């Protein structure tokens with residue numbers, strides 16, 4: 387089926403999120419949509435999926451104008467969406483999730499679980515992957531959960547599939563597997579819209595590339611373009627893809643010293659096993675590894691979000707463990723959590739309120755129990771300008787911002803205080819290339835100002851760009867520490883569990 391969007395305009399108040407957009411997606415092609423944070427990509431997809439009503443324009447499928455009053459209509463017309471934040475119900479099985487929403491379609495009436503199971507197996511066989519129809523979704527790794535989303539879309543015979551930043555939370559291997567699935571779907575005639583901030587992925591799978599900036603289509607790019615060409619089309623200026631940094635100037639001082647840290651999860655598994663490392667003032671220590679090897683728990687233990695079974699973490703000689711989150715923050719620890727929607731932001735609070743969450747004890751902002759609104763707005767406006775947060779203003783609810791701009795709010799808040807320690811986890815997830823450049827520069831600036839920085843990232847490019855030393859975690863342990871310029875091959879092997887001796891680190 388050929389999909390055509392003609393003259394789509396979508397406004398939120400005075401903001402024009404989509405400005406007369408024309409886009410055609412043909413059967414058997416992967417059409418990548420590139421654009422900076424807040425450019426209007428998700429809005430356009432939500433219009434296409436019937437979630438938003440556009441003020442102007444038409445959606446045509448095989449030349450026939452459509453009117454979608456909700457996702458149900460879009461699905462019935464053959465459009466499927468694989469969401470960035472999974473829409474699955476964690477306590478249901480794979481088959482039950484696939485069945486949901488089929489009340490009026492072919493697994494109708496009796497809620498036909500056997501038919502749903504059969505469908506799961508058939509799709510898994512078709513793509514040569516394994517998914518157990520009876521597994522609980524919450525027990526599955528994210529890469530597999532995403533396959534469930536795809537299986538769900540295909541159970542409704544989707545001929546046009548939208549992938550909205552599907553790789554943001556995947557490991558490199560899961561990403562490769564997903565791209566294999568996308569290619570196979572394309573070869574079978576599905577029309578695919580692919581949204582991502584990762585230029586390498588676009589160049590690898592896209593047949594056509596459309597670039598959106600400030601709600602308008604600004605260019606069609608070729609898949610054989612270079613990363614820099616794509617980056618500057620997106621952002622409208624040249625982008626430094628790798629931040630320039632001087633060798634670290636390690637300041638004499640005690641920094642962070644973690645010794646024998648162990649964490650046991652609620653089921654009794656040891657998820658962090660006797661981890662020790664030091665970070666000096668003025669250096670970036672990256673903790674690299676495939677997601678789920680204990681890195682998250684290390685950062686959460688340091689900030690006070692996770693109880694520990696053993697160990698010590700001293701910042702400038704003072705114990706951090708056993709303190710409350712507030713006490714740790716007040717001790718000058720900046721923390722960018724890996725999932726901004728859980729620990730980083732309060733969606734219903736305004737951008738300004740979110741920017742001051744770590745300043746409740748600051749007399750400049752709060753006096754006699756009340757927030758000084760004018761000071762706060764002024765501060766927030768400054769941060770919005772400085773960090774280029776695309777929002778209608780300080781009073782907009784943070785949940786209304788595009789994903790990448792929400793991340794910039796968290797980064798702006800955490801990097802705007804005098805810090806004794808900075809812990810950043812997946813700092814550029816969902817962030818566009820221009821903003822990655824900016825965030826990387828700010829992290830390096832904190833390091834150059836003498837702050838010890840702990841970076842947790844699953845992105846090797848990010849680790850290599852920022853780290854002075856790299857500790858690799860595997861199954862709860864640090865299996866080696868290598869210099870910041872270690873090769874991707876070395877890091878890849880270590881992330882897969884191989885111990886490699888590099889004395890220099």
Ligand SMILES: Nc1ncnc2c1ncn2[C@@H]1O[C@H](COP(=O)(O)OP(=O)(O)OP(=O)(O)O)[C@@H](O)[C@H]1O
Pocket residue numbers: 398401403421422423424425426427428429430776777778786787788789790791816818
């Ligand atoms: N429900 C909403 N209410 C008000 N404004 C909104 C709403 N949804 C999106 N916006 C605004 O519309 C603009 C486009 O946002 P959109 O989410 O489409 O961007 P995007 O290109 O998908 O960005 P990202 O790459 O960060 O996900 C942004 O300025 C955003 O703040």
